[in-house]
């Protein structure tokens with residue numbers, strides 16, 4: 515019979531469990547409040563989070579306004595984190611950014627971030643999650659697009675996972691991220707585009 519009590523776990527198991535719980539608690543703390551609770555998410559997102567041999571490495575969640583893209587992404591990232599700590603015993607780094615804040619942080623005149631330092635940090639993170647990639651009304655300028663190129667090219671050539679929510683498909687992102695990044699996104703997300711369907715879940719929600 516299996517027991518989950520601490521005294522019956524081997525010491526390594528128990529250390530891993532503590533690490534997993536600490537990593538999850540920290541990630542939940544950094545998650546926006548409305549996305550902290552678990553909901554039923556699409557099986558493809560669960561499969562991506564498990565990163566099995568058949569699962570896509572990268573996940574691109576698309577669909578109309580309010581179908582649940584962002585909630586699915588936060589929850590999939592939580593599952594991904596849990597599986598990753600379980601497998602490796604190490605806490606992975608996750609960079610989660612709204613696209614508009616990211617493009618702003620990667621501007622040459624941003625005083626809060628050094629764009630080159632940030633680019634290097636995002637290149638190396640174990641998981642990069644960008645929410646609402648096509649949300650910006652004003653597209654990044656040439657210099658910022660170059661940082662995006664460096665960021666995505668590095669992740670692309672090293673096969674580091676990327677999670678994106680977006681209301682247009684990877685092949686329609688060229689106006690925002692530039693043609694070279696768009697080309698990489700098309701390949702990175704081949705087999706990993708998940709269309710969420712349904713009504714705007716915000717409609718009819720309690721005020």
Ligand SMILES: Nc1ncnc2c1ncn2[C@@H]1O[C@H](COP(=O)(O)OP(=O)(O)OP(=O)(O)O)[C@@H](O)[C@H]1O
Pocket residue numbers: 548549553554555578579580581582583584585586646679681715716
């Ligand atoms: N599977 C689900 N079950 C129950 N509620 C959900 C589910 N997915 C999302 N929600 C809720 O529906 C609302 C809208 O979800 P979310 O913000 O993820 O939509 P979105 O597709 O990202 O919208 P937008 O395109 O405007 O960014 C939120 O309140 C969210 O908590």
Ligand SMILES: [Mg+2]
Pocket residue numbers: 583584585645646679
């Ligand atoms: Mg959203």
